[in-house]
Amino acid sequence: MQMPDPDQSILARQEEIALHLGTIVAGEGVVTSSRELRVYESDGLTAYRQPPLLAVLPETTQQVSEILAYCQTEGIKVVPRGSGTSLSGGALPLADGILLCMGKFNRVLEVDYDNRCAVVQPGVTNLGITKAVEQDGFYYAPDPSSQIACSIGGNVAENAGGVHCLKYGLTTNNLLGIEMVLIDGTILRFGGKHLDSPGYDLLGLMTGSEGLLGVVTEVTVRILPKPETARALLLGFPSSEQAGDCVAAIISEGIIPGGMEMMDKPAIEAAEAFVQAGYPLDVEALLIVELDGPQAEVDYLIERVSVISGNCGAQTSRTSQNEEERQLFWAGRKAAFPAIGRLSPDYYCMDGTIPRNKLPYVLKRMREMSTDYGLRVANVFHAGDGNLHPLIMYDANNPGELEKAEDFGSDILRLCVEVGGVLTGEHGVGVEKRDLMSEMFTEIDLKQQLRVKCAFDSKALLNPGKVFPELHRCAELGRMHIHKGKVPFPDIPRF
Amino acid sequence: MNSLKPENAQQLEDAVKWALSSGTTLEVLGSGSKRALGRSIDCACQLDLSGLQGITLYEPAELVLSARAGTPLQEIQETLQAENQYLAFEPLDYGPLLRGQSDTGTLGGMVASNLSGPRRLKAGAARDHFLGFSAVSGRGETFKSGGRVVKNVTGYDLMKLLAGSFGTLAVMSDVTFKVLPAPPEEKSYLLYGLSDAEASRAMILALNSACEVSSVAHIPSPTARTLQGCVGDKSVTVFRMEGHAPSVQYRLERLEHLLEAYGKGSITAPAESKALWGCLRDATPFQGDEGNSGSVWRVSVSPAQGGRYVEALKLDPEEYYFYDWGGGLIWLSLKGGDNAVRVRAPLEKISGHASLVRAPVDAPDREIATQPLGVGEHLLFQRIKQNFDPDGILNPGRLYGDL
Numbered sequence: 001m002q003m004p005d006p007d008q009s010i011l012a013r014q015e016e017i018a019l020h021l022g023t024i025v026a027g028e029g030v031v032t033s034s035r036e037l038r039v040y041e042s043d044g045l046t047a048y049r050q051p052p053l054l055a056v057l058p059e060t061t062q063q064v065s066e067i068l069a070y071c072q073t074e075g076i077k078v079v080p081r082g083s084g085t086s087l088s089g090g091a092l093p094l095a096d097g098i099l100l101c102m103g104k105f106n107r108v109l110e111v112d113y114d115n116r117c118a119v120v121q122p123g124v125t126n127l128g129i130t131k132a133v134e135q136d137g138f139y140y141a142p143d144p145s146s147q148i149a150c151s152i153g154g155n156v157a158e159n160a161g162g163v164h165c166l167k168y169g170l171t172t173n174n175l176l177g178i179e180m181v182l183i184d185g186t187i188l189r190f191g192g193k194h195l196d197s198p199g200y201d202l203l204g205l206m207t208g209s210e211g212l213l214g215v216v217t218e219v220t221v222r223i224l225p226k227p228e229t230a231r232a233l234l235l236g237f238p239s240s241e242q243a244g245d246c247v248a249a250i251i252s253e254g255i256i257p258g259g260m261e262m263m264d265k266p267a268i269e270a271a272e273a274f275v276q277a278g279y280p281l282d283v284e285a286l287l288i289v290e291l292d293g294p295q296a297e298v299d300y301l302i303e304r305v306s307v308i309s310g311n312c313g314a315q316t317s318r319t320s321q322n323e324e325e326r327q328l329f330w331a332g333r334k335a336a337f338p339a340i341g342r343l344s345p346d347y348y349c350m351d352g353t354i355p356r357n358k359l360p361y362v363l364k365r366m367r368e369m370s371t372d373y374g375l376r377v378a379n380v381f382h383a384g385d386g387n388l389h390p391l392i393m394y395d396a397n398n399p400g401e402l403e404k405a406e407d408f409g410s411d412i413l414r415l416c417v418e419v420g421g422v423l424t425g426e427h428g429v430g431v432e433k434r435d436l437m438s439e440m441f442t443e444i445d446l447k448q449q450l451r452v453k454c455a456f457d458s459k460a461l462l463n464p465g466k467v468f469p470e471l472h473r474c475a476e477l478g479r480m481h482i483h484k485g486k487v488p489f490p491d492i493p494r495f
Numbered sequence: 496m497n498s499l500k501p502e503n504a505q506q507l508e509d510a511v512k513w514a515l516s517s518g519t520t521l522e523v524l525g526s527g528s529k530r531a532l533g534r535s536i537d538c539a540c541q542l543d544l545s546g547l548q549g550i551t552l553y554e555p556a557e558l559v560l561s562a563r564a565g566t567p568l569q570e571i572q573e574t575l576q577a578e579n580q581y582l583a584f585e586p587l588d589y590g591p592l593l594r595g596q597s598d599t600g601t602l603g604g605m606v607a608s609n610l611s612g613p614r615r616l617k618a619g620a621a622r623d624h625f626l627g628f629s630a631v632s633g634r635g636e637t638f639k640s641g642g643r644v645v646k647n648v649t650g651y652d653l654m655k656l657l658a659g660s661f662g663t664l665a666v667m668s669d670v671t672f673k674v675l676p677a678p679p680e681e682k683s684y685l686l687y688g689l690s691d692a693e694a695s696r697a698m699i700l701a702l703n704s705a706c707e708v709s710s711v712a713h714i715p716s717p718t719a720r721t722l723q724g725c726v727g728d729k730s731v732t733v734f735r736m737e738g739h740a741p742s743v744q745y746r747l748e749r750l751e752h753l754l755e756a757y758g759k760g761s762i763t764a765p766a767e768s769k770a771l772w773g774c775l776r777d778a779t780p781f782q783g784d785e786g787n788s789g790s791v792w793r794v795s796v797s798p799a800q801g802g803r804y805v806e807a808l809k810l811d812p813e814e815y816y817f818y819d820w821g822g823g824l825i826w827l828s829l830k831g832g833d834n835a836v837r838v839r840a841p842l843e844k845i846s847g848h849a850s851l852v853r854a855p856v857d858a859p860d861r862e863i864a865t866q867p868l869g870v871g872e873h874l875l876f877q878r879i880k881q882n883f884d885p886d887g888i889l890n891p892g893r894l895y896g897d898l
Contacts, residue, residue: 114699114799137705159648166645172652173623186871192846193797195615195823196659198866199894200876204622204655208648228705248556254579254676254739294705294749297742353644355557386557387646425646433649440649441639448638449651451882455875467650480515480885482635487516490509493546495498 001048001431003465006096010076014053017076017098021056024066029104031055040081040099044146045089045432047348047402052079052093059104061179061187061217067100068215069185077461078183080211082123082154085146087349088430090158090210090466097464100215102153108132109218115193117176119220122153126160129221138223141168144426145334153216159208161426163259166384167292168224170426172207179218180206183457193220205452210428211463213456230258230292231302232329235309236283236316240264241360243285246312247383248356250289253308255301257384258292261333264363266378267340267391268332274339277332280316287314287383288329336380337391344376344393348405352416353425356386365415366390373408375401387425388416414439429467437469446470451477498541504629504637504668510542511666512635514888523662523890525565525601529608531593533661533851533864536892544603547668552643555580559626559643561671564603571602581677584620585612591782592791593853603667609659612776613710613735616702616820622658624673630657630665633884643671656879662890663898664883678737683768684750686760687729691715691802691818694732697757698821699799701734706750710735712775714817721780722771732757735772775819778852781828790832790854796847798823807841832858839866865894 010017018032031037037051053076058064071078077097084091093099105121111133112118118129118140126147129140143162144150150160155171156178168174177191190203197203206213237243243262250257263271263279263286272279279286287309291301302319309317320326332339340347354362363379370377376393390412394405413423413433417440423433437446446468453460454474464471499521501507514521522538524530526545547565554560555578562571568586575581586605590597606628611620627641640653657664689697694713701708713732714722722731734750736743747762754760763771774780781791796804801822808827810816815828827838832854839849848866868876873895880887880898892898 112797112799113703115797116702117797138703159652161646169619169623170646172655173619182871182875186875188869188871188875190872193800194795194847195820196609196611196620196795196848198848198850199659199868199898200664200879201609201622201655201659202872202875204652204658207655208652213651225703225705251558251676252556254679256676293707294742294745296745297739300739300741353642353646355554355559355644357554357557382646385645387644420642421644422642422647423649425644426648428648429650437650440642444636445638445640446650448632448636448883449640449653452651452653452656452879455878455882478882478885480634482512482515484518485516487509487513489517490499490501490506490513492506492510493500493502495500495543 001435003050003094003431006094010053010096018054020070021067024070025056025058025063029057029059031057040084040093043084043086043089043091045087045092045430048089048092048431050093050095052099053096055099055101057101057104061181064181064215064217065185065187068181068183071098071461072183072185072459075459075461077464079463080157080215082151082157083125083149085150085154086158086428086430087351088424088428088432090428090430092431094465102151105153105217112193113138116223117193117220118223119218120152122156122216122219123151126150126152126155133223137226139226140221140223141174142171152219152221156207156216156219157209157211158426158428161387163261163382166260167256167258172204174222175203175207175219176222177220178203178206178216180214180216182214183462191220210430210467212453212467213462227292228294229298230290230326231298232288232290232320232326233302233305233309234318234329235287235289235314236280237285237287237313238283238315240285240363242313243287244356244359246287246309246314249308249312250305253304255305257289259288259290260384261288262286262381262383263333263336264379266376267336267380270339270343270378271332271336274342275331275335277328279332283315288333333380340378340391340393345395345397348392348394348409350390350392350409350412351387351424351427352413352421353385353387354416354419354421356383358419358421362388362415362419366412369408369411373404375405375408386421410436431466434467435469447472447477454478497539498543500543500546502546507547507666507668508631508635508637511631511633514540515633515635515886518886520888520891523666525604526567526599528595528599529589529593529604531853532589532608534893535861536890538891542666544666545601550574551669558674559671560674561643561669562602564601564667564670566602568600568602568605569598575674579677580674582624582672583614583618583675584624585614585618585776586610586621587612587776589852592778602670606658606667606670607660607662613712613772613819617709622655625654625658625670626673627671628654628657628667629669630667632665633886633889641671645673661893663880663893664889666889680740680743681735681737681765681768682743682747683736683763683771684734684747684760685763686732686754686757689713689730689732689757691805693757694730695799695802695822697732697754700753701750702821704753706746706753708734708750709737710772711821712817712819713822718780718815718817722774733771735768778826780815780817781826788831788855790829790834790858790860791852792827792829792834792838792849793852794825794827794838794847794849796823796825796845800845801825804841804845808837832860835860835863862896
């Protein structure tokens with residue numbers, strides 16, 4: 001993975017740039033010492049490290065606007081950062097770029113129950129939103145596993161998902177409005193407390209744009225009344241095929257569970273050894289199916305899912321009888337990553353999505369690759385929506401093993417695309433999957449995406465080096481290849 | 496007028512390339528069922544997509560469907576129905592409201608105008624279910640975005656950009672949608688005689704409860720008179736419950752209890768509920784306009800502010816309205832065709848936007864049918880348009896005069 005070469009002239013101006021930014025963000029808002037900058041050198045994808053030119057911590061939208069306008073004028077690159085939990089290197093700093101840290105935007109500005117929404121600053125954590133409204137029986141639905149730490153601004157940038165998105169949608173389906181700042185300093189608002197917007201849906205476009213189009217400075221999210229109750233089933237199957245069939249059968253019966261998670265044998269064993277959740281160890285695949293909603297509905301559907309799973313050959317089946325037991329079922333799944341961490345010095349978490357019915361084939365191919373690469377792999381899977389998280393185990397202290405793990409990961413993602421899936425379901429492209437984009441998109445596809453970037457940031461100063469394998473100048477992208485009067489009238493039906 | 500009717504994706508690309516080369520503006524059409532919606536445009540040639548038809552992939556267990564953009568929406572809905580599935584966002588049918596036939600729209604038209612219905616509150620709009628597409632940009636290049644899986648953050652979400660773009664950025668040839676199991680049971684709870692303010696409180700109470708109502712509307716008395724299942728001159732507030740039968744039953748009981756203070760309501764049978772929500776979805780009460788002199792608007796505001804908005808409008812006795820989306824969508828039937836300023840004035844204080852649905856043919860409102868934007872937003876819209884359709888050959892003027 002190569003980042004763009006640092007601009008030496010910018011590196012040489014660090015002191016001057018810091019001084020200017022200090023006039024915008026007074027007090028301790030500018031960090032320049034190399035010791036303090038170490039804190040920011042990587043995000044959740046720790047394989048890559050790079051301290052930024054400097055870090056700046058604004059507190060107001062106006063300051064963000066002035067910082068960005070200054071950077072645009074001076075040609076300085078900007079990497080926005082929320083809590084730095086990205087698993088794809090979305091917030092990886094650049095040596096010649098400032099790191100724009102949004103952590104001080106940490107206030108819940110308004111909770112509006114009558115309109116079922118909350119207006120928050122982007123640095124508020126995902127869980128912080130739920131915390132702000134749960135005493136009144138509400139919650140914010142998207143729940144990425146980093147929810148205790150990740151910021152809502154980062155969730156917008158990555159279109160974060162989570163366990164419950166089959167039923168409740170991703171971040172993009174739970175946003176009502178944003179305030180954002182363009183690289184030229186323009187402050188814009190899209191959406192609000194109402195639904196839909198006139199013209200182009202830039203709220204939707206911004207969501208999942210990985211910090212390449214603008215910096216979000218305020219977010220209005222929908223909040224939902226908490227479901228009356230939730231119960232879970234723990235189902236063990238002799239094969240992943242049967243577990244997959246069970247998922248399809250549940251959905252075919254018209255049931256959309258709140259959560260539906262699958263784990264393969266290595267993941268089950270690791271989790272059980274770590275948290276003793278009572279997972280069966282003699283099964284090949286484990287399903288956790290959670291039903292939430294009104295009491296009567298949950299009891300009814302639990303019964304139906306139980307019957308369906310029996311028909312699909314479940315060899316073990318347990319239904320949570322109380323909240324404590326439900327939490328225990330989840331404990332193993334939620335601890336799957338650290339559980340793998342106990343088995344291996346390092347692990348690499350992948351994030352592809354596949355059409356669900358391709359799961360058995362993908363798992364089989366993955367086992368073959370595991371043998372070929374000589375690296376173990378465990379799988380957790382958002383079974384309802386086909387989002388696969390293979391965890392590749394490696395030891396970074398063994399020379400060449402990180403590269404091997406990365407190659408293995410790339411092969412898995414190529415496989416996802418080959419069976420009709422995509423490179424990333426919820427972690428983002430970032431730097432991690434950047435060079436694989438052409439596996440999924442043609443040059444024309446990618447150039448059209450880059451033209452969107454041109455509309456927002458024509459000098460490519462915001463988070464460059466992320467998402468796109470190659471940068472083209474906007475002038476070049478704008479050039480037309482069809483010339484006046486050169487294309488004959490097409491030979492197609494006309495009236 | 497010239498009309499080109501491509502029969503496959505390659506012909507579509509050829510058509511756009513030719514238009515680009517010859518400097519011909521294209522009016523992009525599916526079946527043309529929404530031509531009367533919003534701004535009218537005058538193009539040199541029509542690009543008729545009704546030749547691009549057919550479902551290309553439907554896997555019910557995977558909850559995914561792909562089809563050519565010109566496929567009739569009705570065909571899609573019938574196919575889904577056969578598998579007890581549906582488009583959960585319940586696309587409204589503008590046909591009769593626009594003085595046309597019902598059920599004539601296409602899948603592409605549905606995307607381009609980002610349709611939704613009363614279930615918008617719970618299930619979102621077309622944008623929320625739109626997984627992927629292939630399209631030809633105004634540069635004459637075929638490109639794709641998204642895929643066939645629900646969870647996908649690979650690259651920009653261009654589906655959001657195309658949904659609601661009214662064909663001004665690219666011409667879609669193929670689209671992929673998320674579909675869902677249709678709820679086996681539907682019933683509605685009706686409360687009669689509430690004032691707008693009372694109804695607003697009742698709707699908030701219901702939506703903020705764990706009763707999981709999927710749609711809520713309030714129809715004041717003069718408009719209610721035209722709806723089936725209504726009582727005399729009384730206003731009616733409607734709460735829709737959908738899902739598995741035991742759940743619907745249970746939630747209806749809870750809701751009845753919750754809303755006790757608002758009087759004793761009645762519960763409709765499933766068929767009546769479906770019919771009633773069908774009417775509200777398509778704004779049936781506002782379909783007739785014999786004199787052809789009135790106009791219909793849709794206004795989206797924050798739900799609790801709906802009443803305040805309507806009050807600020809100071810409607811005439813012969814002007815009508817009703818609320819959907821728990822108060823957040825206001826359908827207006829107004830006199831004359833010069834209401835844009837009046838309809839939008841309250842939006843200076845109440846966040847939201849107003850779109851013209853129908854007006855007399857040469858009404859001044861048609862010029863500003865789409866809510867005007869701030870300067871910064873407008874410039875950004877122009878740059879986006881420029882980057883998809885630099886010569887402005889695709890539906891120029893459909894959204895705004897200069898886009």
